[in-house]
Amino acid sequence: MLDFRLNEEQKMLTETISRYARERVRKVYRDAEEEGEVPEALLRAGWEIGLLPTAMPEDCGGFGEYSTVTGALAFEEFAWGDLAVTLKVMAPNLVAIPMLLCGTEEQKAAYLPQFCEVAPPRMTAALTEPAIQFSPYKLKTTAMRDGDSYILTGTKTFVPLANEADTILVYAAEDGETQAFLVPADSEGLTIGVRNKLMGIHSLPTYLVTLSDVAIPAVNKLGGQDGIDFSLILNHSRVALGAAAVGLARAGFEYARDYAKERVQFGEPIAHRQSIAFMLADMATEVDEARLLVWETAWKLDQGKDATPEATIMKQHVDRMVMQVADRALQILGGYGYIREYPVELWLRNARGFAAFDGLAIV
Amino acid sequence: MISFEIPEFIQNQMTMIRMVAEQAMRPYSRQLDENEHERPQAFVQMTWPFTQQMVKSALKPLMAQSNGNGSNGKTKPQREGPDYSMLSFIMMIEQLSWGDAGQYLCLPHPMLGGAAVDSAGTPEQRVRFLKKFTEGDPKWGAMAITEPGAGSDNSAMRTTAILDPETNEWVLNGEKIFITNGALALRESDGLCVVWATVDQKAGRAGIKSFVVEGNTPGVTIAKQEHKLGIRASDTVALHFDNARIPYENVLGDQEVRRVESRTGFQGAMKTFDASRPAVAASAIGIARAALEFTKDKLAEAGIVIDYTKSLHELTAVERDVIEMEARYKGAWLLTLRATAQMAHGESNRLEASMCKYRAGDAVTWITQKSVELLGPMGYSREWLAEKWMRDAKINDIYEGTKQINQLIVARSILGYSRRELK
Numbered sequence: 001m002l003d004f005r006l007n008e009e010q011k012m013l014t015e016t017i018s019r020y021a022r023e024r025v026r027k028v029y030r031d032a033e034e035e036g037e038v039p040e041a042l043l044r045a046g047w048e049i050g051l052l053p054t055a056m057p058e059d060c061g062g063f064g065e066y067s068t069v070t071g072a073l074a075f076e077e078f079a080w081g082d083l084a085v086t087l088k089v090m091a092p093n094l095v096a097i098p099m100l101l102c103g104t105e106e107q108k109a110a111y112l113p114q115f116c117e118v119a120p121p122r123m124t125a126a127l128t129e130p131a132i133q134f135s136p137y138k139l140k141t142t143a144m145r146d147g148d149s150y151i152l153t154g155t156k157t158f159v160p161l162a163n164e165a166d167t168i169l170v171y172a173a174e175d176g177e178t179q180a181f182l183v184p185a186d187s188e189g190l191t192i193g194v195r196n197k198l199m200g201i202h203s204l205p206t207y208l209v210t211l212s213d214v215a216i217p218a219v220n221k222l223g224g225q226d227g228i229d230f231s232l233i234l235n236h237s238r239v240a241l242g243a244a245a246v247g248l249a250r251a252g253f254e255y256a257r258d259y260a261k262e263r264v265q266f267g268e269p270i271a272h273r274q275s276i277a278f279m280l281a282d283m284a285t286e287v288d289e290a291r292l293l294v295w296e297t298a299w300k301l302d303q304g305k306d307a308t309p310e311a312t313i314m315k316q317h318v319d320r321m322v323m324q325v326a327d328r329a330l331q332i333l334g335g336y337g338y339i340r341e342y343p344v345e346l347w348l349r350n351a352r353g354f355a356a357f358d359g360l361a362i363v
Numbered sequence: 364m365i366s367f368e369i370p371e372f373i374q375n376q377m378t379m380i381r382m383v384a385e386q387a388m389r390p391y392s393r394q395l396d397e398n399e400h401e402r403p404q405a406f407v408q409m410t411w412p413f414t415q416q417m418v419k420s421a422l423k424p425l426m427a428q429s430n431g432n433g434s435n436g437k438t439k440p441q442r443e444g445p446d447y448s449m450l451s452f453i454m455m456i457e458q459l460s461w462g463d464a465g466q467y468l469c470l471p472h473p474m475l476g477g478a479a480v481d482s483a484g485t486p487e488q489r490v491r492f493l494k495k496f497t498e499g500d501p502k503w504g505a506m507a508i509t510e511p512g513a514g515s516d517n518s519a520m521r522t523t524a525i526l527d528p529e530t531n532e533w534v535l536n537g538e539k540i541f542i543t544n545g546a547l548a549l550r551e552s553d554g555l556c557v558v559w560a561t562v563d564q565k566a567g568r569a570g571i572k573s574f575v576v577e578g579n580t581p582g583v584t585i586a587k588q589e590h591k592l593g594i595r596a597s598d599t600v601a602l603h604f605d606n607a608r609i610p611y612e613n614v615l616g617d618q619e620v621r622r623v624e625s626r627t628g629f630q631g632a633m634k635t636f637d638a639s640r641p642a643v644a645a646s647a648i649g650i651a652r653a654a655l656e657f658t659k660d661k662l663a664e665a666g667i668v669i670d671y672t673k674s675l676h677e678l679t680a681v682e683r684d685v686i687e688m689e690a691r692y693k694g695a696w697l698l699t700l701r702a703t704a705q706m707a708h709g710e711s712n713r714l715e716a717s718m719c720k721y722r723a724g725d726a727v728t729w730i731t732q733k734s735v736e737l738l739g740p741m742g743y744s745r746e747w748l749a750e751k752w753m754r755d756a757k758i759n760d761i762y763e764g765t766k767q768i769n770q771l772i773v774a775r776s777i778l779g780y781s782r783r784e785l786k
Contacts (some may be wrong), residue, residue, distance in 0.1 A: 133676045
């Protein structure tokens with residue numbers, strides 16, 4: 001029956017992450033942004049919350065409690081703290097979840113136990129390509145079968161943590177269909193290029209990666225001969241990003257709300273004015289609405305149903321929502337919104353990225 | 364536990380309601396729009412048996428209770444698990460409004476009057492006033508709150524109720540406007556209208572109480588039947604009260620509330636809105652879905668089918684519009700379902716009820732306007748229903764609290780402000 005209440009485990013989990021975001025992330029996120037690095041201890045503490053081990057199957061050493069809805073709740077709470085830190089803490093998901101969803105039994109047995117270790121394995125994924133008309137369903141990077149090997153060629157960008165990765169899950173087009181391949185980072189022909197200079201998420205290092213005739217064993221194709229259901233992976237990615245956008249938007253809304261109640265002009269808090277109060281009412285409503293759209297998509301995925309229309313509709317809407325909410329938060333702060341001493345300008349820069357972040361997170 | 368599952372029996376009910384919408388509503392939509400004040404006979408005849416059953420099952424626990432010994436009839440029946448009837452009702456409204464929002468409002472049912480009796484009345488009053496909706500000829504319920512000088516600010520109402528101690532009757536005087544189903548409830552059937560009036564003008568909203576006026580009460584006249592932009596099948600009237608006398612027992616609430624000096628009556632009106640706002644939102648959503656489905660069907664006939672795997676660059680402007688229509692339709696519907704689920708689980712939903720109401724009104728207004736736009740000259744033509752839905756839709760930005768009033772309620776709630784702090 002229709003219900004929008006968290007269960008006990010979900011409440012405990014979101015409270016734990018909320019405390020981490022509030023007491024740890026919010027203390028250092030600005031320095032991390034300015035310095036372009038997240039402190040190791042913060043990452044470790046994030047990993048120790050234990051999301052992935054909980055989601056991994058029991059025979060791989062996990063608790064077998066994978067749930068997209070719960071994952072969405074986690075992403076929202078993390079991203080309330082800071083988006084770049086979230087993407088970095090959750091980076092192991094980029095391989096673990098596609099493997100869980102689409103891997104062969106042999107691949108799962110080989111890889112998934114690594115995600116239940118004390119420290120996460122050094123793995124990342126490469127989906128995005130440096131082109132204005134980038135479409136995840138129509139990749140320019142190609143994979144050609146050659147005997148027992150695949151030959152990969154193309155250019156990838158926004159590859160998180162590529163500099164320290166042992167393995168990169170590279171998405172490439174095989175006969176026009178998007179497939180995924182486990183590529184050792186030291187493969188001949190694979191070059192980790194320059195670190196991307198982005199508008200936001202400065203503390204998440206992402207890189208350009210080029211592949212020129214990189215040969216890998218055919219067994220490294222995710223899902224084996226049949227390959228992957230790419231829509232499924234992309235839909236899970238969109239839930240993660242949608243939930244993160246909701247977390248970011250909520251942060252912006254709450255900050256602007258609290259500011260508007262404290263900032264006194266003409267003898268009373270600016271929140272006493274409808275022009276400000278109505279903006280806040282819209283922000284609160286739009287955040288709630290976006291969250292419900294994210295949950296619905298997540299729930300449908302948990303039911304094992306195709307959610308491609310839902311995920312697309314939700315993601316395009318949430319991308320717009322997070323920009324509007326962040327922009328209004330900045331507007332309410334006035335000049336302070338534009339100053340880097342305050343968080344709102346950072347949220348606006350990060351919010352803009354969601355339309356380009358496909359594949360940077362997955363749940 | 365987060366779930367979007369609609370129980371199967373409710374889904375089955377909806378299949379039936381959809382049949383009603385397709386057979387008894389859609390074929391008459393245009394005719395009833397062109398001939399304002401004509402009644403939707405087919406719809407009324409087809410739905411009256413259903414609505415009688417609905418009211419009957421809602422009253423059943425109350426009637427069992429008042430028959431039982433030792434009960435004072437005041438305690439609420441203990442409920443186990445969620446109350447499915449609320450969800451079923453909201454989904455029915457959505458489906459009927461998909462059929463035709465104007466006709467839906469003519470549902471022979473206590474409607475808003477019933478909601479007021481339910482939230483402000485005692486169990487005894489609920490049985491006494493609503494029982495007639497389970498028998499005989501079709502009947503309607505209405506609620507009269509708005510006045511020429513009191514719209515959103517309903518505490519400014521001037522309609523008075525004075526107790527005549529000689530006869531122990533309330534004497535009502537004043538004028539009420541924009542009453543949905545006023546004529547159907549009071550002149551064309553033996554229904555009822557809940558009238559909000561002040562027993563003490565100086566006391567402002569604290570002096571306001573609600574009174575049940577039954578069909579054919581002397582002193583009550585239909586002063587005017589309105590001509591409207593849309594929902595023309597719906598009966599909207601002004602009522603004039605000229606020394607209309609009603610029994611003392613017809614003031615809603617327990618003995619405490621009934622006392623002239625009690626100050627709790629207005630809360631009843633506001634509580635009614637917690638239930639009625641999701642209902643209005645559901646009606647808005649029904650129109651939105653009608654427009655959206657129709658637009659997608661017609662676009663498909665013209666060879667435009669949405670491919671959800673296309674990237675932003677590959678989508679045409681029309682396709683992007685359709686996707687945005689779908690998002691706003693679905694988002695508003697989910698907000699409505701959330702407010703409904705809260706009621707079903709016995710939780711407070713004042714904030715969420717206002718959120719879904721204003722968001723749904725906003726969404727349906729935009730979606731239906733978009734629909735007319737995307738359908739080009741055919742959208743503007745009265746041959747199709749798109750232009751009618753656009754006119755019907757706009758009422759949802761207005762009644763049961765304008766968009767702005769609901770924004771104000773949301774704003775106060777999230778800011779923790781009183782009426783004084785945020786005017």
